[in-house]
Amino acid sequence: MAREFTSVGVVGLGTMGAGIVEVFARNGIDVVAVEISATALERGRATLTGSTDRAVAKGKLAEADRDALLARIDWQVGLDALHSVDLVIEAVPEHLDLKQRIFAELDRVCRPEAILATNTSSLSVTEISVATTRPNQVIGIHFFNPAPVMKLVEVVRTVVTSADVVADVEALCARLGKVDVTISDRAGFIANALLFGYLNHAVGMFESRYATREDIDAAMKLGCGLPMGPLALMDLIGLDTAYEILDTMYRRGGRDRRHAPVPLIKQMVTAGLLGRKSGRGFYTYERPGSPVVVPDEHTPVSTGAALADGARAIAKVGVVGSGTMATGIIEVFAKAGYEVISVTRGAEKSAKVCEAVKTSLNKGVVRGKLSEDDRDAALGRVTWSATLDHLADVDLVVEAVVEELSVKKALFASLDEICKPGVVLATTTSSLPVIDVAMATQRPADVIGLHFFNPAPIMPLVEIVQTIRTSAETAATARAVCAGLGKTGVVCGDRSGFIVNALLFPYLNDAVKMLEASYSTADDIDYAMKLGCGYPMGPFELLDVVGLDVSLAIQRELYLELREPGFAPAPLLEHLVTAGYLGRKSGRGFRDHTKR
Numbered sequence: 001m002a003r004e005f006t007s008v009g010v011v012g013l014g015t016m017g018a019g020i021v022e023v024f025a026r027n028g029i030d031v032v033a034v035e036i037s038a039t040a041l042e043r044g045r046a047t048l049t050g051s052t053d054r055a056v057a058k059g060k061l062a063e064a065d066r067d068a069l070l071a072r073i074d075w076q077v078g079l080d081a082l083h084s085v086d087l088v089i090e091a092v093p094e095h096l097d098l099k100q101r102i103f104a105e106l107d108r109v110c111r112p113e114a115i116l117a118t119n120t121s122s123l124s125v126t127e128i129s130v131a132t133t134r135p136n137q138v139i140g141i142h143f144f145n146p147a148p149v150m151k152l153v154e155v156v157r158t159v160v161t162s163a164d165v166v167a168d169v170e171a172l173c174a175r176l177g178k179v180d181v182t183i184s185d186r187a188g189f190i191a192n193a194l195l196f197g198y199l200n201h202a203v204g205m206f207e208s209r210y211a212t213r214e215d216i217d218a219a220m221k222l223g224c225g226l227p228m229g230p231l232a233l234m235d236l237i238g239l240d241t242a243y244e245i246l247d248t249m250y251r252r253g254g255r256d257r258r259h260a261p262v263p264l265i266k267q268m269v270t271a272g273l274l275g276r277k278s279g280r281g282f283y284t285y286e287r288p289g290s291p292v293v294v295p296d297e298h299t300p301v302s303t304g305a306a307l308a309d310g311a312r313a314i315a316k317v318g319v320v321g322s323g324t325m326a327t328g329i330i331e332v333f334a335k336a337g338y339e340v341i342s343v344t345r346g347a348e349k350s351a352k353v354c355e356a357v358k359t360s361l362n363k364g365v366v367r368g369k370l371s372e373d374d375r376d377a378a379l380g381r382v383t384w385s386a387t388l389d390h391l392a393d394v395d396l397v398v399e400a401v402v403e404e405l406s407v408k409k410a411l412f413a414s415l416d417e418i419c420k421p422g423v424v425l426a427t428t429t430s431s432l433p434v435i436d437v438a439m440a441t442q443r444p445a446d447v448i449g450l451h452f453f454n455p456a457p458i459m460p461l462v463e464i465v466q467t468i469r470t471s472a473e474t475a476a477t478a479r480a481v482c483a484g485l486g487k488t489g490v491v492c493g494d495r496s497g498f499i500v501n502a503l504l505f506p507y508l509n510d511a512v513k514m515l516e517a518s519y520s521t522a523d524d525i526d527y528a529m530k531l532g533c534g535y536p537m538g539p540f541e542l543l544d545v546v547g548l549d550v551s552l553a554i555q556r557e558l559y560l561e562l563r564e565p566g567f568a569p570a571p572l573l574e575h576l577v578t579a580g581y582l583g584r585k586s587g588r589g590f591r592d593h594t595k596r
């Protein structure tokens with residue numbers, strides 16, 4: 001029979017601890033909430049009451065339930081108050097010596113049968129456990145931020161944690177309405193091991209001014225469907241905590257350079273810019289602890305007038321290509337009121353593209369998203385052509401032909417001869433250097449990347465890729481065009497993977513390496529990222545959808561351009577591709593799709 005937990009203790013009521021107290025008290029368990037000082041205790045209490053009051057205001061918690069919840073909490077300064085609890089969860093700052101000191105003290109204060117748990121994100125649970133005389137009763141219970149919301153708990157068992165303790169804690173997680181994954185004691189466990197390399201990389205992009213904070217965050221939210229961008233997430237985690245986690249992962253996790261904290265993080269911590277909890281981190285908040293972002297000196301001016309500033313007028317757009325992207329892009333421009341000339345390599349291809357655009361627009365009508373008149377008007381704006389000469393008087397050309405540099409270069413050289421001066425020439429390439437395409441023309445200042453996402457009519461993001469030769473006027477035009485299409489345009493430099501792929505694929509590759517190392521299963525890794533970090537799909541689900549061959553090709557490009565050893569494609573990914581396991585499209589990838 002599983003052990004009955006009637007009262008638990010929580011030590012440290014900061015970002016995590018206050019949320020963990022709420023989780024227990026909400027589920028009918030008495031909590032002794034402990035802090036180091038009366039001031040810190042008050043702060044913790046204020047965080048918790050703020051959170052429960054918000055839940056009441058939103059109608060998610062009845063007032064009477066809130067009052068009952070609060071009545072279950074005993075607020076105390078000092079560890080002595082924990083003498084009779086069944087379980088303690090420690091959530092103090094991420095320093096090994098501090099945690100070891102607290103565990104030695106808990107060992108002295110708590111009943112001999114009490115379980116002692118740490119919420120550490122990256123430190124060794126084993127090293128913490130040996131500070132006690134009961135390492136077999138020490139375990140990691142890693143909640144996710146915000147603890148009352150995120151469903152996942154990573155249960156970390158060391159080589160000495162007793163099986164009973166693991167089973168009791170798993171049963172407790174179920175009682176709390178959480179989903180647990182039980183794993184061994186490795187730096188970063190599942191979720192943080194996959195998350196923090198990505199977060200650090202995003203901070204590196206910001207530090208090197210590769211893109212703005214707003215654009216990096218918007219790219220990951222809109223391009224991957226993540227609940228928040230990486231810099232906003234760093235602010236939520238707390239930069240001091242994030243620094244310690246990265247530093248520990250670097251030292252414990254094989255000195256992977258991708259975990260060496262980007263210098264800016266340390267500078268911000270030193271300057272007191274800790275994120276939401278201090279009211280300022282990458283963003284500025286209404287007040288310390290508030291989730292509400294307020295404008296500051298770095299907030300871009302995004303009014304229509306400012307966006308159009310310096311932009312050339314665009315009325316007529318040429319779209320070259322006949323594949324999925326070209327078809328979607330024609331639809332996007334036509335619906336937004338632009339006159340479009342579609343150019344393919346023959347009448348037959350033109351007919352196919354025309355049919356595909358019609359089918360897609362008709363779907364919009366059937367779903368009630370588009371009126372018949374608007375559909376007809378959009379189609380009426382498109383001219384179907386099989387010769388590039390028809391692009392002589394367009395204002396913008398969007399190239400979406402096959403992803404081969406020689407083909408794109410030849411096309412841009414032809415466009416250079418055909419198009420009028422002042423035209424903006426855009427490529428939709430997702431992996432080739434835009435500058436190579438630009439230099440195939442005599443007008444590199446007019447060339448830019450417009451990286452649409454698939455399906456273009458639905459995905460709200462466009463990466464605007466500026467080369468070192470792109471003029472400010474061309475970039476302003478691209479921004480205005482994206483706004484005109486109702487898309488969010490994010491501006492970045494001309495580096496492999498731009499923003500989204502450069503941040504996404506190394507994370508997917510890391511998940512494959514984790515599976516290959518037999519640390520966890522594909523199912524648990526997928527759960528961890530969905531339930532712990534709110535990702536819409538787990539890494540293996542996503543890899544099977546994107547295609548393992550496509551993912552491998554992107555990862556190889558990143559590795560070749562950036563020469564980052566940690567970006568080397570996972571051997572397992574290479575083997576699966578060699579074996580023809582390409583994901584959904586071939587019926588089998590990480591999972592077998594023929595049986596579903």
Ligand SMILES: NC(=O)c1ccc[n+]([C@@H]2O[C@H](COP(=O)([O-])OP(=O)(O)OC[C@H]3O[C@@H](n4cnc5c(N)ncnc54)[C@H](O)[C@@H]3O)[C@@H](O)[C@H]2O)c1
Nearest residue numbers: 012013014015016035036040091092094120121145237241
């Ligand atoms: N922030 C996150 O997103 C996150 C997520 C999961 C796990 N964690 C882990 O949770 C732990 C706490 O992180 P946090 O972000 O909540 O930190 P935090 O800095 O927000 O809070 C730590 C709290 O511990 C208190 N404290 C310090 N010394 C103490 C002592 N001797 N006795 C009692 N209280 C003491 C501090 O006053 C502070 O309120 C860390 O191990 C961290 O790695 C953090």
